[in-house]
Amino acid sequence: MSKKGVFLCLEGMDGSGKSSQLNLLLEELGRRGIGAVRIREPGGTDISEKIRNLILSPVHTKMSPKTELLLYSAARAQLLHEVVEPALAEGKMVLADRFAWSTIAYQGYGRNLDQSMIRALCEIAVGDCWPAHTFILDIPVEVFRQRAEKDARELDRMEQEKQDFFERVRLGYQDLAxxxxxxxxxxxxxxxxxxVHKEIMDKVLTLI
Ligand SMILES: Nc1ncnc2c1ncn2[C@@H]1O[C@H](COP(=O)(O)OP(=O)(O)OP(=O)(O)O)[C@@H](O)[C@H]1O
Ligand SMILES: [Mg+2]
Incomplete structure (x- = not known):
């Protein structure tokens, strides 16, 4: 039987550099002849991208924290079923731009939803398919604001949250680590x- 692929994940607050670091990591792995499947959360399948639009649209001001939690979990379950599990079974490496840790940080710490309920839902959606290793990019909330301003882009529904929400999310990630x-x-x-790239690459080379 072929070897199961390695599942790695990048996490952190909005603007912490996850996508930039994934680009650098994929380029460097490519130079070494190592391919990988890239996924982003929420999203990555037709169904999950539709759920992503539902969750992040600033129009949905009435969305309850529990609805948000269930939608993230549903999008994740579909992504695992359609993309992550088949890729790992084929021995491919999977690199995730956010994963269930985001739910623990944002819905658990940020929205103050009950942690045991969050964990239970994450277990339902993820099963035993957790990343072998996760890199959490830590930045102060002010840095996220500065970077968003520099990029002059519109903020999605989550990004429009207030300072104390993001302070809690950051603490959530630090606690997880x-x-x-x-x-x-x-x-x-x-x-x-x-x-940052070198720090990630050095660790990745010990894992593959
Ligand atoms: N280490 C860094 N130092 C300074 N700026 C950075 C760094 N990493 C990323 N940036 C800049 O910060 C901005 C956000 O980076 P990026 O899109 O990679 O973050 P992200 O974590 O993927 O954000 P999001 O959660 O919104 O997708 C971009 O303008 C990027 O160029
Ligand atoms: Mg990104």
């Missing part, structure tokens, strides 16, 4: 992109 030292690395996302 502290509680999972063997499968998470907390990185300073304010360092230069190439410095």
């Amino acid at each position: 502290a509680a999972n030292p063997h499968r998470m690395t907390l990185l300073d996302g304010t360092k230069s992109p190439m410095v």
Whole structure:
């Protein structure tokens, strides 16, 4: 039987550099002849992208925290079923731009939903398909604001939340990293992109 692929994940607050780092990582892996399947959350399948639009549209001001939680979980279950599990079974590497840790940080810490309910839902959606390792990019909330301003882009429904929401989300990620030292690395996302990239690459090379 062929070897199961490696599942890695990048996490962190909005604007912390996840997508930029995934680009750098994919380029470097490509140079070494290593292919990988890239996914983003929420999204990555027809059904999940439709759910993504529902969740993030600033029009949906009435969405309850529980609805939000269930929609994220549904999008994730579909992504695992359609993309992640088949890719890993074929021995491919999967690189995720956010995963269930985002739900724990945003809906758990940010929205103050009951942590045991969140964990239970994550278990339902994810089963035993958790990433082997997760890199969390840590930035102060002000840095997210500055980067969003620099990019001059419209903020989605989550990004329109207030300062204290993001302070809680950041704390959530820091708590997760502290509680999972063997499968998470907390990185300073304010360092230069190439410095962060090297830190990620050094660890990835020990995992593949
Ligand atoms: N280490 C860094 N130092 C300075 N700026 C950075 C760094 N990493 C990324 N940026 C810039 O910050 C902005 C957000 O980066 P990026 O889109 O990679 O973040 P993200 O975590 O994917 O955000 P989102 O959650 O909104 O998708 C971009 O303008 C990017 O060029
Ligand atoms: Mg991104």
